[in-house]
Amino acid sequence: MTILECCRAAVITASPDATAHEVARLMSEAGVGSVVITGPDDCPLGIVTDRDLVLRVLAEDLDGKKVKAKDIMTGDLLVVEDGTGIYEAVRCARAEGVRRLPIVDTGGRLVGIITADDIVRLLAEELRCVTDIIQEESP
Numbered sequence: 001m002t003i004l005e006c007c008r009a010a011v012i013t014a015s016p017d018a019t020a021h022e023v024a025r026l027m028s029e030a031g032v033g034s035v036v037i038t039g040p041d042d043c044p045l046g047i048v049t050d051r052d053l054v055l056r057v058l059a060e061d062l063d064g065k066k067v068k069a070k071d072i073m074t075g076d077l078l079v080v081e082d083g084t085g086i087y088e089a090v091r092c093a094r095a096e097g098v099r100r101l102p103i104v105d106t107g108g109r110l111v112g113i114i115t116a117d118d119i120v121r122l123l124a125e126e127l128r129c130v131t132d133i134i135q136e137e138s139p
Contacts, residue, residue: 003089004082006122007103007112013038016045016070020057023048023069034115036102037073042109044102046073079104082111090119 012030014023016037023035027050037046048069056072057064079102080089093101093116103112 001086002082003080003084003086003101003103003114004112006086006118007114008118009112011036011102011110011113013042013110014048014069016068016073018069019065020048020053020062020067020069020072021064024050024053024064027053034100034113035069036110036113037069038110044077044079044104044110046070046075046077047100047102048073049100077102079108081106086119086122089114 012026012032012034013036014026016039018026018037026035027033033051034047034049036044037048039045046069052072052074053064056062057067078092078096078098080092082103082105084092084103089101093099099116101114102110103114105111
């Protein structure tokens with residue numbers, strides 16, 4: 001199973017010049033904990049998480065209507081290509097200590113995102129299926 005088969009295709013994005021306030025509003029409206037910052041070519045440049053907003057804006061007592069996403073985003077983003085296997089993606093995320101993996105096509109354009117929570121839900125569903133098979137096969 002590839003990462004593209006189990007990711008969220010609807011990724012919340014913003015431009016590098018969006019304000020922290022705008023990014024926070026996007027998160028609130030979409031019910032997500034991160035926004036991927038993309039360039040005009042839809043290639044991911046970085047990510048802003050709810051934690052980034054707290055630590056890099058609120059804790060520093062900065063004006064969220066003036067601070068730009070490019071100034072608080074985590075750059076040097078770990079991404080995986082859409083053909084990557086789910087277990088390989090999990091190993092990459094674990095090795096790098098990240099909870100969110102943007103997924104790109106071969107041209108580097110954003111096509112999805114998967115989070116640690118998504119992976120846990122996927123594995124739980126797989127375990128439920130195995131449990132059902134075991135119960136059906138048990139005498």
